[in-house]
Amino acid sequence: MITLHHLENSQSIRILWLLEELGGEYGFKMYDRDTETMLAPDDYKAISPLGTAPFITDGKTVLAESNAIIDYILDQTDGHALRPAPKTADRAQYLFWFHAAQGSYQSLQTGRFINSIAVDRSPRLVRGIIRKVMGMLDAAFYSPRLNTVMNLMEDDLSRHPFLAGEAFTAADIAFGYTLQMASMRGDLGENYPHTQAYVDRMEARPAWQAALAKDGKFTGVPT
Template sequence: MITVHNLENSQSIRILWLLEELGVPYEIKQYKRDAATDLAPSDYKRLHQIGTSPTISDGDLVLPETNAIVDYILDKHPNATLRPEPGSEERARYLFWFHATQGSFMPLLLDSLIFKRMISKVPFFLRPVMSAVVGKVRAAYLEPRITRMLSFIEEELGRSTWLAGDSLSAADIVMGYCLEVAEVRIGFGGQYPNITAYLGRMRSRPAYKTALAKNGAFRPFAS
């Protein structure tokens, strides 16, 4: 049986949601973040050499990385409908969003968090200088890229109920976490109604609600 090593307030909520959508049994081992650093505790980092969340174990196998875990689990359940069939009209959209979420969008959200902490963690007398420097980098690099990504997601969700079509796919399970983080960290301000409706559909799914209950209160880091 798969064990989800569930680090609080982390991307592992995706794996719980995936397993709930599949309706398969699994175990959870809960881990609290270090109160001083907000980082994973030492026993979590010892699970695997790279020490990141999410991480699962299955027998002797220990596997981190969201997309690797999702593919591993779906390979074990080949009759699941969370990956469009190869050659189908939805397959290319699925592949794009499944990989762009982690390869393009998630790094931007991480940069956003790092830039905020670059200001909040320096001595107060340095904050005006740091704010000016970070502000220029955000304006020139980060904000245009995030806006392009959100605008494209908004456009795609005007075409279909979910990212790859009118059926939920693993691309949505991966993207859902990113959009919840973006909602908290960046804010939508009514600018992306299709994304807001999409998050509402996601949060209304019984499997997501069950995953959230098992995960514990999920609070994406704002700063």
């Protein structure tokens, strides 16, 4: 049986959401972050292949990386409705958004988040300089690329209810976490009304609500 090793306030929430959408049996083990460092505890890092979240076990199989886990779970379960079949009309759109979640959007957001930490933790005497440098980096690199992704998403969601088209798929789960974080930061709203409405619809899904209830601690802080 697949067991999700679930780290408090992490990207692992999307795997919990997927398992709830599928509705089958699965194992679940919760790990709390260290209250001082906010990092994963030692017992989690000892068995996670990368020491990061999420990861699953299935017998002797131990697997990390969100999209790899999603594909693995869908391979093992009756989850075909969440992944358009090869050569179908929505397959290319699905593959693009499924991989853009981690390959483009999440990596850019993580870089931006690390920059903000660098500013907050820099010595007070040089903090102004660090903030200016990081602001220049954001304006030149992070913001333009993030805006490109978001503008494309906004356009797609103005024409379809889900990222891959008319049906809810694993691409929506893969992107769900990162968009929920963007919504909590106020990065959507009036700038991306169709995307904000999409996030609201995703958060209203019974499986997402069930995942939140099972987690019990999710507040959307660092991954």
